Amino acid sequence: MSELSTNYFVCVAEIAAKLDQATRIAQQLSLTASNARAVALRAGERAAGFRPLTDFIDRLAEITIKSSRSINLLAATLSQTSADKVRADSAIEHFNIVFIKAKDSPFIDSLDEVYQRCQTKQRQLDKSYKRQIDRLSDELIMLSNELRNAVILATLSRVEASQAGIEYQEALINVANNVEGAASKIKEHINYSQQMVSTLEEY
Amino acid sequence: MKTHKLFESKSHTWLMFGRDDDKPNEIIDTNQYIVITHKNALLMDPGGIELFSSMLAAVIKQLPADKITHLFASHQDPDIISSLGLWDQALPSATLHSPWIWESFIKHFGMNNISYSAIPDEGSALKIDQVNLEFIPAHYLHSSGNFNVYDAEAKILMSGDIGAALESVEAPLFVENFDEHISKMKMFHQRWMPSNEAKNDWVSRVRKLDIDMMCPQHGRIFKGDDVKRFLDWFEALEVGVIRKPSAE
Ligand SMILES: [Fe+2]
Ligand SMILES: [Fe+2]
Numbered sequence: 050m051s052e053l054s055t056n057y058f059v060c061v062a063e064i065a066a067k068l069d070q071a072t073r074i075a076q077q078l079s080l081t082a083s084n085a086r087a088v089a090l091r092a093g094e095r096a097a098g099f100r101p102l103t104d105f106i107d108r109l110a111e112i113t114i115k116s117s118r119s120i121n122l123l124a125a126t127l128s129q130t131s132a133d134k135v136r137a138d139s140a141i142e143h144f145n146i147v148f149i150k151a152k153d154s155p156f157i158d159s160l161d162e163v164y165q166r167c168q169t170k171q172r173q174l175d176k177s178y179k180r181q182i183d184r185l186s187d188e189l190i191m192l193s194n195e196l197r198n199a200v201i202l203a204t205l206s207r208v209e210a211s212q213a214g215i216e217y218q219e220a221l222i223n224v225a226n227n228v229e230g231a232a233s234k235i236k237e238h239i240n241y242s243q244q245m246v247s248t249l250e251e252y
Numbered sequence: 253m254k255t256h257k258l259f260e261s262k263s264h265t266w267l268m269f270g271r272d273d274d275k276p277n278e279i280i281d282t283n284q285y286i287v288i289t290h291k292n293a294l295l296m297d298p299g300g301i302e303l304f305s306s307m308l309a310a311v312i313k314q315l316p317a318d319k320i321t322h323l324f325a326s327h328q329d330p331d332i333i334s335s336l337g338l339w340d341q342a343l344p345s346a347t348l349h350s351p352w353i354w355e356s357f358i359k360h361f362g363m364n365n366i367s368y369s370a371i372p373d374e375g376s377a378l379k380i381d382q383v384n385l386e387f388i389p390a391h392y393l394h395s396s397g398n399f400n401v402y403d404a405e406a407k408i409l410m411s412g413d414i415g416a417a418l419e420s421v422e423a424p425l426f427v428e429n430f431d432e433h434i435s436k437m438k439m440f441h442q443r444w445m446p447s448n449e450a451k452n453d454w455v456s457r458v459r460k461l462d463i464d465m466m467c468p469q470h471g472r473i474f475k476g477d478d479v480k481r482f483l484d485w486f487e488a489l490e491v492g493v494i495r496k497p498s499a500e
Contacts, residue, residue, distance in 0.1 A: 136362060140341040143305045150309035159316030160308075163342050 057131050060245045064185070065124040067238040067245075068117045071192075074238075075113035078231045082106035085206075085224040092217040098209040099221060105202055106228055109195065113235060116192045120185060120242075127181045127249075134178060137171040186246050193239050199232030253303075253310040256425055258465060258473070259406040263382045264289045266406055268467065269310045271421045276302060281421050282331050283469055285410050287403065288315055289381035294322040296401055296410050297332045297469050304335040308342060322347050322380060323366070324387075326412035327395030328354040332469070337362025349378065349387065351397030371399055388457065390414060392450035400458075407464035414454070415482055416440050417471025427472045430481045436471065438489070445491040455487045 085103045089096040144164050151157055203225045210221035253274070259266040270283040284307060285296040293315055299307055311320070320343050325333040327350075336358065339346070344365035350358055352370035359368070375387045388400040393414050401410040417423075417436035427433045445451060466474040466482060474482050 136337060137341075140338055143308070143338055144342075146305035147309045147312065150305065151312045154309075154313040156312050156314075156316040159318055160312065160342070163317070163344065166344075167341055 057249060058128060060249050061124050061128045061131060064242045064245050065121050065128075067242045068120045068124070071235045071238045072114055072117040072121075074231050074235050075110045075117065078113070078228065079107060079110035081224055081227040081231070082110060085221070088217055088220045088224065089213075092213045092221075096209070096213040096217060096221065099206070099213065102202065102206050102209060105198075106224075109199055109202070109228075109232075112195050113192065116188060116195070120188045120192070123181060123185045123188065127178070127185065130174060130178050130181060134171070134174045137167060137174055140167050141171060182246060182249050186243070186250075189239055189243050189246065193236065193243070196232050196236050196239065199228055203229035203232070253306040255310055255314065258285075258467070259403075259408060261405065263405070266403070266408055267314060268425070268473070269307060271423070271425075272303060272306050273421060274306050275421065279303075280331055280418070280470060283467065283471075283473075285401075285467060286311065286314075286320075287380070287383065287385065288319070289383045291319070292321040292380050293319050294324055294378070294380055294385070294401075295320050296324040297326055297412065298323060298335055298339060299333075300331050301334045301338065304338045307335070308338075317342055318345075320346060322349065322378070324348070324399075324401060325350040325354075325358060326390070326400065326410075326469070327351060327398040328357050329395065329413075332412075333358060334361055336366070340364060340366050351395075351399060353397035354395075373397075375399060388461075390454050392445070392447040393454055394444040394446065402461055402463075404462065407462050409458065409461060409463050409466045409479075411466050411468050413444065413469055414441075414486075415466055415468035415471070415474060417468070419471055423472060425473055427474050427478050430474075430478050430485075433472065434485065439495075440470075441486065441489060442491050442493050442495060448491055451489075451491055452487060455483050459483060 082103050085099065085106060089099040089103060144160060144167065147160065148157065206225035206228065207222060210218050210225060213221050253269055253272040256268045257265065258268055265288045267286045267288065268283055270281065272281065275281060279300060279302055282297070282299050282303065284299050287294045295311070323339060323346055325348060340363050346366050347369050348366050349369045349371055352372060355368050355370050371387050373389065373391070375389045378385045378387065384404065386402045388402050390398045390400045390412060392398070398412060400412055400414070415437070417433060418440055419436050463479045464476065466479045
């Protein structure tokens with residue numbers, strides 16, 4: 050029992066940690082967006098096509114930060130549910146031993162009520178555990194889909210950059226690379242978290 | 253887990269549980285006590301989490317679980333009360349009597365159902381059905397908030413860690429030769445108990461009580477003259493010292 054429970058606490062904690070890292074990268078991404086805006090402003094008309102892109106980068110950063118925050122919250126709730134579940138499971142296990150050790154006792158029935166209450170609690174916890182995992186999984190899929198747009202965004206940025214004239218080109222391509230790099234790092238964390246979630250689903 | 257009847261009258265019974273054969277070797281052996289009255293029961297120093305199943309199994313052979321309406325924890329140690337999270341599931345409407353200073357600490361063991369009745373520093377009385385029990389202050393022996401339970405009718409003092417001896421699960425229940433027993437108690441009292449002043453204060457308080465049996469949480473029970481022998485020995489003992497066994 051202890052190995053299993055250590056695992057799920059560690060899993061949940063790791064998911065929270067990964068999403069924390071994702072948040073930090075997303076914050077850098079929003080910095081990139083304001084840099085891009087400054088460059089596009091200086092480039093004037095020639096970078097006109099770039100401006101809607103900076104808004105898009107902003108949105109992506111915002112969504113990632115928001116979604117990370119709610120996933121983090123979910124992970125905390127999940128961790129609490131796991132702790133309650135371990136406690137309920139452990140109570141049931143202990144009672145099972147008592148039922149064996151004291152099977153001949155005339156008072157053994159006096160445990161039935163608390164045993165049933167523990168079992169009900171255990172079932173409730175199982176249900177909310179599954180529900181929380183599902184929500185976590187959904188959130189991760191949503192975030193992952195959102196990140197897919199980042200690749201398109203980076204490609205578009207590069208095209209726009211090439212039209213912005215030689216002196217701004219490098220800065221704008223840099224922006225495109227930043228977006229791509231950030232997105233792929235966040236994606237890595239999400240993938241890892243999704244693996245953790247599928248481990249959790251097995252419990 | 254063995255069960256031994258210490259006292260029986262019309263109004264109540266004292267039982268001792270201990271010498272648990274199923275206990276893992278690396279944890280200290282403990283004695284648990286229960287006072288059973290007509291409709292209720294008080295379980296004292298119910299023990300560690302590792303012991304819970306054996307304890308509940310032993311208890312349930314004697315009385316229905318829901319008759320245990322009161323729990324007592326002399327102090328906050330894990331060997332005393334780390335099983336609380338499980339008792340909390342088994343006895344959701346019970347009351348735990350314990351020193352006020354440990355309330356927010358003991359709750360770390362998990363207490364969502366049981367209610368906490370904080371014992372003030374000066375001690376208090378507890379009446380269960382027709383039985384009068386007293387929580388006698390025993391602070392700093394060894395815990396800084398610590399109580400004994402005294403039953404004037406049964407003349408029993410449940411003394412917690414005071415009088416404790418470190419020995420095996422095969423040890424007899426009662427002290428047979430006090431002088432021989434000293435070697436099993438000396439280090440425990442010197443090393444775990446920090447204050448001579450608190451110790452002497454306790455000795456003078458307990459000398460005024462009429463005691464037939466002094467029942468510690470570890471080791472053997474003191475009967476008759478051995479109670480007085482213990483008080484004399486303990487009074488003369490210097491506590492709060494670290495001494496290597498080889499230096500004796
Ligand atoms: Fe202790
Ligand atoms: Fe102890």
